[in-house]
Amino acid sequence: MPLLALANVRKAFGTHVVLDDVSLDVETGEVVAVIGRSGSGKTTLLRCINGLEKVDGGSIQFEGNPLPADGAALRAVRRHIGIVFQSLNLFPHHSVERNITLGPTVTNKVPLAEAKAVALDALREVDLEDKLHAFPTQLSGGQQQRVAIARALAMKPRLMLFDEITSALDPELVGEVVKVLERLAASNMTMVLVTHEMGFARRTADTLVFMHKGRVWEKGPPKELFAAPKTKELESFIRAVLEPND
Amino acid sequence: MSRDFDWAAFLFLLGALRWTIVLSLIAFVGGSLGGLILAVARTSRYVVLRGLAGAYIGLIQGTPVLMQLFIVFYGLAVMTGVRIDPWPAVTLAFTMYAAAFLGEIWRGAIEAIPRQQWEAAAALPLSPGAQMRHVILPQAFRIAIPPTVGFLVQLIKGTSIASIIGFVELTRAGQLIVNVTFQPMIVYPIIAVLYFALCWPLSLAALRLEGRIDAALGIGQRP
Secondary structure (H helix, E strand, C coil), X not given: CCXXXXXXXXXXXXXXXXXXXXXXXXXXXXXXXXXXXXXXXXHHHHHHHCCCXXXXXXXXXXXXXXXXXXXXXXXXXXXXXXXXXXXXXXXXXXXXXXXXXXXXXXXCCXXXXXXXXXXXXXXXXXXXXXXXXXXXXXCCHHHHHHHHHHHHHCCCCCEEEEECCCCCCCHHHHHHHHHHHHHHHHCCCCEEEECCCHHXXXXXXXXXXXXXXXXXXXXXXXXXXXXXXXXHHHHHXXXXXXXXXX | CXXXXXXXXXXXXXXXXXXXXXXXXXXHHHXXXXXXHHHHHHCCCCHHHHHHHHHHHHHHHCCCHHHHXXXXXXXXXXXXXXXXXXXXXXXXXXXXXXXXXXXXXXXXXXXXXXXXXXXXXXXXXXXXXXXXXXXXXXXHHHHHHHHHHHHHHHHHHHHHHHHHHCCCCHHHHHXXXXXXXXXXXXXXXXXXXXXXXXXXXXXXXXXXXXXXXXXXXXXXXXX
């Protein structure tokens, strides 16, 4: 049984169809990289998986159970699904430590001392244990995204979603975040990433999903897709991202 | 028969200043409770709550505080059948007034928090109440300090209207002293100074509070 199963998912904003008959299975431990042009539905797909957007048709199953629409039932499932967003959205009024302990203590009722230990462990995983007592505004964008990853990891998720988490960063800060992602992938975390980092997708992903016009246009092992795209849309997309100046 | 403005008259003003402070304090504390409820209702996803809170705020903001004071004062008298003390009427009227304005100020502060903060909290996954308590309200509080203190200062000065129904606060006490001394150009400047002495430190304290919060959050510092 796949950890996550999307079947014929459809989503529209008004008359604009964003996801059109999307089916995708993600196995435990699998790393899925989702690529595609802006507006192809990648981000919406991710937001539907943890219920930030409601689907209009089809089904999303997590661990064999349909994703509840909202309320406490949805929150119960979300505890196992971490997400890191493109925008830097740590809580600016809380220290790094409190940003990370908030979920475990408030949602999972973990005692504070225990949550602090978990926070320190999570920060070690992103190489930022020295920033435990810093505030988000004192961190660079790359550091903020690494703390956001630690915040999600502290909930011990069974699935991690990443929504273009390096897109808002200065180019020289992308590497440190990608490094953390690669380490996480190596630790067998199940991950779905929307990304523009083609090198990372090619190296790390088990499965590459190319989305186009709200559909899963092509899907397969990244090396095969990059080497021999079956559709002209993927071919031109690869050409555009790999040789942007041609 | 008249007497000069003397030490005893000044002490009388100071005594009345106390009631200005007490009235302002009650209205502000009560109004804060009401305002918080209104602000949360105004930003709720339930349309009925939003509508009710909006109607209340519109009604209070759209009518003069003097009319509200009269309506509460005479309304209470009609309901109870006796001529009542101005105290309950002024505290109730000013509390209702403060709740409406604070509610609207705080609604604005809540709505100023970016949608991404709600989503990040929802993803953790905090319940709607916990999102409000741990993520949204603390940030909204910082944004709300200047307009809230601005309104508090307005409220303190506005309590002078309570003099009209015979509530002896600072302004009413001043009128009483002027009636016996015929020295308005001594009494009223003193009253103005007393109001100023009350309001100015509040504005200063608000600025300091903002500065301290920003410093604690490292705003203005870069790595």
